[in-house]
Amino acid sequence: MQPLQQVSIPAPGGQGLNTELTPFQTQTEFALRADNAVVDRIGRLASREAFADYITDSDIQTPAYGGYDVVRMASVEVDDWIPPSHAPLTAAEYGEAEYLLSEWNGDGLTRSLVQVEKDPSEYNAAEYGESEYMGESNTTRVRDVVFGLVATGSFESADANKNGYGLSEYGEGEYSLAGAVGSVKPTEYVGFAIDSGRLRQVSNIRPSHGRTNAQLVPYKDSVFVFSKGDPAMFYYNGLAEKVSEHPDYSPPQDDNGVIAQELDGDIACAAYGRLWVSGVGGNYDTVYYSDLLVPYQWYDGKATPDDAQNTAGIIDVREYWPSGNDKIQGIAAHNGYLIIFGRHSILIYSGAQGDPAGEGGLKLEDAIRDVGLVNQDAMCNIGSDHLFVDSLGVRSLGRVIQEKSTPLGEPSMNVSSTIRRLIAENRDTVRLTHLKSKSMAVCLFPELELAYAFQLGQPSMSGGYRVTRWTDCDWYDGITVRTNREDLTLLGGRNSRGVLQYGGYKQPNPYTFSYESAVLNPGGNLMQSIVPKTMSYSFECDGDSDLTALWGFGADLRYDRKVRHKASSSSDNFKTSRVSLNGSGEMLRVGFDAVITGEELSMQQISINTMMGRTIL
């Protein structure tokens, strides 16, 4: 028997998930499993933050035995005052100046973006508007900052028996609502705004689409709602109406008449002071762009335009598809470029600033083939780069631009085989969301409630972003709201959970932070068996943790054992716990499951005491 050998895995999985490793590679920096994990600031694998309840109160009208999903959200910037708006004044009974929309919150509390808190002054904003008590009340008058869409419908019961009998036949008493589980089957979409800690339904906005084929575009101080085949609408601080109903609306037109009465496309973007919309009238080869800072004026090709200053226009990209045909899947702006994504092509235009049709205006810089976008929700800008989901995985546009027709930039290369399959199965629903304040981009598969979280910043040693996998993702959309107090990462919850916050470590249902290592081969010889004896987990956790050690030999970690913690003798939150191991094999793999119930857990190091067995002859 040989003496014990100690195998240490510092910062296990610190390079994130890597499903592209063979079982014979011994790169312990990568993890073969990293569920509900993130890579923390010092490169350790740590538990992700919780999908915590944040706003659950709502006046969303749902069907009986049904619920709602928050399928989309968008926010405008928070201001301390209401700037002059392009939108007409609200038709509120008491006018905007004197009474705010928040005045009827009932309890006289200060209007807040998402929280209800006591106002420090005698006269709060709810009762008296800012114009009267400005400066004395010390209140912050906040507009509706977050607007979104919810899908309402009945729950699809996951219970086959209940499905067989149906809720309608046997009433609530027999089959309670609690028994109706599963996902909401959307039958209708309706707008909402976050208002003083609840979701206030905006009934005027009822698009035909929400989960897919729709987009919310913050532009100036409004949120524009684009849905396939529906007239574009906008929401501004309680006012919701069609864009075409605006008094200054001027539809795309020329001397032959109106080209499109309504901007009813679902591919949209706000950039360089304009709205850019495709899919109008079902045409996905054309992009309509609005006048500069005037979202109600569109292309006017008449010999004598109604407004001589109008610089709106149309881009017909048909002749530039590099592969002969394509379909616009998304429009984005990055690094001064206007990016038009097709299904399998990318057109990169420069000169979108100023007058695109003017001299030195819009100009096709590059047309890249065999790279495209799967749907309009599967891309996000991370500031320094623009990420998008292609059928090959998550791609980096910055690298694509740099390398032009040989785009090798593949942030998801560490999980490429896995994510490629998922993308292929979920082309229309996969989403890519940038959680700005978390420096993460999350590629969400809503149908699977599964996501891959890419850690932005320093990439992994393989060149791809460090990535982890999130499970139990019961949300659709994620946005970051910058308030005066903090940056909030909000998630659109499903199954009537309302709006969630990505923060803290406490969810209604605990979640499991899991890790599995790659193969450990301390002898460097796969012909010699390994007999692990003990394993120590060094981790950082504020409270008690529910940690289960996992180990095995080969693909499956067939052994598991609860890790017993020593009684904490100090206030130090750094802990080391040991667990005895058994079994032997050639390819040792270790891991753990940590149930997160409110405290963060970061795995610092895993140490294994093992003995090397006999050599297999």
Place this chain on the structure above:
Amino acid sequence: MSDWVNNLFGAAGQIGSVYGALDSANKIEDMGNTMYNNLTQLGNTANTGSQFNGYGVTSTMGNSTIGSDGSVNMGVGVDGSVNQNYQNMMGTGYGGASDGLNRLGQQNAANPWMIQGAQQMAYANKGMADQMAANYGAANQFRDQSMQDMGQRTQDIYNQAMAVQQPGLDRAQAAQQAREYAMGRGGVRGSQFGGTAEDAAMARARAEAGNQASFAAIQQAQAEQLQQANLAQAYGQSGLQGAEMRNQSANMLSDLGVKQKQMTDQRYANMAQLGNQMSQIGLDANKLQYLPMQMQMELMQLAGADADRSQTGQLTGLGYLTQMGLGGAEVNVNASNVANQARANLYDSILDNMGGNSNAEGGSSGIVGLLESILKREG
């Protein structure tokens, strides 16, 4: 007693006076009747004696009488032979003059030089008219051409010019579109330009080419119009000269006609003068046939004076007779009047005495007084 006496005498006096007055009146009435009869007889005598007796004149031309009722019998008539003689003379003279004038007119009408001149002038006039018409026709044609819609002509010229330029412009536009595509600016349309700025520049270039062609077409059309106007003016001028010559010819013809008319007028004036002379002769002849009657009337005037003198003597004698008769009657009346006056005065005084008068003492005078006083004494 005195009243009764008084009345008695008074009545007696009055009766006596009435009786005397009636008697005088009867005498005067008788004398009046007598004088009336005398004067009637005198009047009849004067009437008969003053009546016109008529007279007569006898001459070599005839015997004229004026009856007592004033009727005149000239006894001398119009001498128609005189008129007939003159009419014969006038007819002969007028016929000769007319023949002469007619011959003169025939000579004028048949003047070969004048006829030939008029014919030549007519030929020349017609030629000038034809030439003038042709010139005016040409002038009108050019005028019409010069007044044609210049826009249409300009459009035609413009179309020709643009048709020539079109291939080049198309090539330029195709090249521009190719450049635009190569630059990656194809398919971009902006409200400011309709397409891209390059499209607008091309459109401007095309518009400028079109504008130049348009201006050139306008200038060309204007030049053509000016040329046609000049031609029209030239032809019009020629036509105007022809018209002036024709006008001169017409004036000459008019002068000829005027002269002919003057000659005709002169002939008619001569004829009228001759007629006037003949008329005057006829008038004189007409006057001459009344000459015997005039002479007879002058004789009758002489005889009338004699008749007047005879009538005057007759009337003078009758005047004297009636004056004398009237004077006698007047004398007779005056004498009767005086006699009656004397008698009346007598009766009046008698009566006054018989009646008396009452005095202031109530007494009466005269016979009455006398009787009263008598009675009073007796009483």
